[in-house]
Amino acid sequence: MTNAVVVEGLVKRFGENTALGGVDLTVSEGTVLGLLGPNGAGKTTVVRILSTLLLPDAGRAEVNGLDVVSQADQVRATIGLTGQYAAVDEYLTGRENLEMVGRLYRLGKREARSRAGQLLERFELTDAANRPAKTYSGGMRRRLDIAASLIARPRVLFLDEPTTGLDPRSRLGMWEFIGDLVSDGTTILLTTQYLEEADRLADRMVVIDKGEVIARGTADELKAQVGGERLELTVASAEQLADVAEALGPLAQGELQRDHQSRRLSLPVTGGTDTLAEALRRLAGVRADVLDIGLRRPDLDDVFLTLTGHAAEEKAMDDESRPTAPATAGAQS
Amino acid sequence: MTTLAETLSDSAVITRRNLIKVKRVPDLIVFATLSPIMFVLLFRFVFGGAINVPGNVSYAEFLLPGIFTQTVIFGSTITGSSIAEDLQKGLIDRFRSLPMSRSAVLIGRTVADLGLNALSIAVMALTGLVVGWRIHSSVGEAIVGFLLLLVFSYSISWLMALVGLTVRTPEVVNNASFIVIFPITFVASTFVPLETFPTVLRTFAEWNPVSTVAQSARELFGNIPAGVPEPDVWSLQHPLAYSLLWAALILAVFVPLSVRKYLRTASR
Known part of the structure; x- marks a missing residue:
């Protein structure tokens, strides 16, 4: 061509x-x-x-x-x-x-x-x-x-x-x-x-x-540069992140990311829904209120974050102008 | 490269575009017609009684050619603010990305504004006839008088084009041109005879092309009666030649400068 x-x-x-x-x-x-x-x-x-x-x-x-x-x-x-x-x-x-x-x-x-x-x-x-x-x-x-x-x-x-x-x-x-x-x-x-x-x-x-x-x-x-799918979850308060991270740590196929401000935890995983089920089983033994949990395939935001260390867009200005993005809904409950 | 025919055709397209705007934006028509009428009436009746013109001549006869001159010069400032507006709205970018003639946007702009000035002059002339101004010369001379006003204002349009491309904000163009053009059109024989000016100001006014355009228009419309003393400076003795020289000079400098600036101007 x-x-x-x-x-x-x-x-x-x-x-x-x-x-x-x-x-x-x-x-x-x-x-x-x-x-x-x-x-x-x-x-x-x-x-x-x-x-x-x-x-x-x-x-x-x-x-x-x-x-x-x-x-x-x-x-x-x-x-x-x-x-x-x-x-x-x-x-x-x-x-x-x-x-x-x-x-x-x-x-x-x-x-x-x-x-x-x-x-x-x-x-x-x-x-x-x-x-x-x-x-x-x-x-x-x-x-x-x-x-x-x-x-x-x-x-x-x-x-x-x-x-x-x-x-x-x-x-x-x-x-x-x-x-x-x-x-x-x-x-x-x-x-x-x-x-x-x-x-x-x-x-x-x-x-x-x-x-x-x-x-x-x-x-x-x-x-592919960012890696495969990720398991993501949000808990009710930031203090609970440590316990949750400890419980799910063994499932992570790479670096586990936690964000205290949004009370989110994100870890690269393999195994799809089997891993999700395993995660839920492990979480049953942890005293934490999980607000949502799901498997997510990486989108280009992840690419940007990985490549530049900063997000593609300023999140604060984001809400009105971003396209409605159902792309990450995946298995989230 | 673009041929002359292509440049003319592109310029015609742009002129048409600018005239459509005149048709759709009442402000422009108001600016071009009502404000000259207002000026004629204000000066005729507010200052008319207070200003004595040497010789046996009514103030209306003296005033109208002056008002013509001032109004067309102010009319030419529209060129600057319109170009700044096009620049601000991204239209200049669009035009510059098209395979059109490089000078057509500026030619089309200045020609459309020339049309607007012609309309202003027509309205003022009619208003003038109502308040006592008359043409005492031949048809030919009168036509030359009107053409001189248009040619001079056309040259000012090109100067304003460069201002618009440089300043880039319509409001700033308006304010800036007001500050410069107001004194230039007043320190001249537009509204009052020069005899009363202090020396320095008088010398400036005598060589100010605004004075000579007004003086030339007065001569060509026959508004200077016999018996008025002959001016003693070359510029006012040969106002038509001196004014045309200025117009030619302004065009020779600002047409190439403006086109050059246009080619290098991208918004923001």
């Missing part, structure tokens, strides 16, 4: 601050690469360089075989960019926005109009097509923004945090739209701080932190 995007040794500095410290990555044609990292990791800087908005300080980047610095004009004709903030003109209607962008991609008048119509339909904006974008909800604006970047059928699409700030329902809808694009064969580079999003949409992932690539691979490969 040929690579639609090739990035080698990309460096970008803003004054004293090194935003990218030599990033390498490739995206095969027709696949989705998830570029993961917390805020400020450098994800947006990568996208801005690839979409010709910023010049790199060192290194090389190619999109569709074209150099993003020396062949910037040709690169622009073959890409679509959806930035972090929906860049739609709020005074224009949805249709006018799309036709304008179509004309600026040098489509003929008639083609711009027919493409706009198709995309409005595809992104379920036909009813709102003739209203100024100012009246659109956040989800509708994002859809319009993505539709605009698709108007000239780009071969590579950059989506910079396409669901940040959307409510859970709009986010699920957006995932479906992006999923459809993928099945059309569009190559996508997607940045996100939502691990679940990358897990769901991306074929391969590159995890960056502080401008450096810290891991890459498929979701399964990344999860």
